[in-house]
Amino acid sequence: MAWRKQRTINVRFIIETKDNTLTGTYCYIAQAGNRIDCPPDDEINIHGIVRNGKAEVVFSSSFGGKNGHARLELNGEQMMWQLTKPPVRGDYYAPLNYILTRHPPATSSVTREFSTMKFTVMITSHCGDFNAPCNDVSYLGVRKSDNSVMALKGKTLQSSAGEVVGAEFVNGNVNYKVDYKPVKLTVNDGGRVLVNQAGQWVN
Incomplete structure (x- = not known):
């Protein structure tokens, strides 16, 4: 338990x-x-x-x-x-x-990992299917330059047709967005873009 x-x-x-x-x-x-x-x-x-x-x-x-x-x-x-x-x-x-x-135990969790020029990120859906809508998604990001870690909780993002297209995570005023197809990490602080990096799925 x-x-x-x-x-x-x-x-x-x-x-x-x-x-x-x-x-x-x-x-x-x-x-x-x-x-x-x-x-x-x-x-x-x-x-x-x-x-x-x-x-x-x-x-x-x-x-x-x-x-x-x-x-x-x-x-x-x-x-x-x-x-x-x-x-x-x-x-x-x-x-x-x-x-x-x-x-309560989740039905299952699915984790996928991607890498950008400066970050390695693991996204975990705790709803049993990585491509299903989910309000319990984890972000674990590691900056390659110094191995500092950021752990966040968030939810999936959906298109107008209901397809899961990514996930969003909020840390104070900073918004972390991960697009799935193609994979990309975007970090915004208000209207200021801090990170905008394309990546590749590792698994």
């Missing part, structure tokens, strides 16, 4: 319990996408013991932090996280306290 932080979408837990043990994946995106503390391929990075709706867990950070401790507590459809011991021997970005809500 996946859990997400209230008011934002940048914390995700996928956990499983068996008997009194808990294992799962912890993923936290901080600093507007510039710090992504997520294990590769959703590897297990949380272990714990469950007693009476509470769990004492040990977790690691993808930035080298090891042996962090936290307490999880269920309260209806919410789960409380409290950091009780920070990870050691590395960096981490887990907050001290936060509240997560249960996120």
Whole structure:
């Protein structure tokens, strides 16, 4: 079952319990996408013991932090996280306290990747079909010059005939638009064009 932080979408837990043990994946995106503390391929990075709706867990950070401790507590459809011991021997970005809500599993997610002269971008539709209208689309862009990352949420764009022709993502006053055929990335800040680059689909 996946859990997400209230008011934002940048914390995700996928956990499983068996008997009194808990294992799962912890993923936290901080600093507007510039710090992504997520294990590769959703590897297990949380272990714990469950007693009476509470769990004492040990977790690691993808930035080298090891042996962090936290307490999880269920309260209806919410789960409380409290950091009780920070990870050691590395960096981490887990907050001290936060509240997560249960996120129903999506039917499926489809990701496609494209590359422009300056960026590598992954677009994920969480609606089961990449070419279907969807209000739950993810953008993960990496600038090639310095590997800085931008993670955004958005929705598909449709033609007058109802065909999905791209996706749009908003970050404050900045609008990110991806055209699918042919693929192109356009970034606008108000009326000022910041990026206008054609690309090629990688997959």
